[in-house]
Amino acid sequence: MTPVIESFLQQVDQITNRKNDVLYRVCFDLGLTNEMATYEELVAVEVTDISIVPEGMITKEIHNAKVVTFTHKGRLFQDEVGRVLNTYDFICYYRMPLLKAKLTNEFIIERYGAEFIGPYDDKSKMEISFSIT
Numbered sequence: 001m002t003p004v005i006e007s008f009l010q011q012v013d014q015i016t017n018r019k020n021d022v023l024y025r026v027c028f029d030l031g032l033t034n035e036m037a038t039y040e041e042l043v044a045v046e047v048t049d050i051s052i053v054p055e056g057m058i059t060k061e062i063h064n065a066k067v068v069t070f071t072h073k074g075r076l077f078q079d080e081v082g083r084v085l086n087t088y089d090f091i092c093y094y095r096m097p098l099l100k101a102k103l104t105n106e107f108i109i110e111r112y113g114a115e116f117i118g119p120y121d122d123k124s125k126m127e128i129s130f131s132i133t
Contacts, residue, residue: 008043014054019046023112026060030105039108067109067129068101076119076126084126091128101132 005025012018024046027039042060050059070091076084096103108130115125 004041005043012045015045015047017048017052019048022046025110026107028107030108066132068099068132069127069129071125071127073125074122075124104131104133106131
C-alpha cells in the first residue's frame, strides 16, 4: 500500500458525509519523463456534499468524463511482483490499441468496492478506468 493510501485510511472516518465505503485512487496530471510515468495521486471517497471537508483534505470533481473501464481480478501483489502492473500492461499494450478511443493524460481511477477483499486475495476484484477521447 502506498503512503498516500495508508494516510488516507487513517483519516477516512473523519469524512462524515461519505456515500459508501468505496475507495478510489485517482492518478491525474499524467506524464512521461525519461520513460518513467509521472502523476499526482489522490485517494478519495464519494461524498454527499463537497462543502463539508475535514481539515487537511481537498475535493476533486470530475465532470462529463468519458472513460473505458476494465476489471482486475485476483491479487494486486505477489512476492514483490505487481500482478496489477501486469493488468495495466495488458490493457495498455493489447486492449487499448483495439479500441477506437485514445487515452488522455487527464486521469486513471482505481475503484475498490465491495468485491475488493484485499491486495493479497485471489478473489479480489477492482476496477481501473482510463480517461479517453
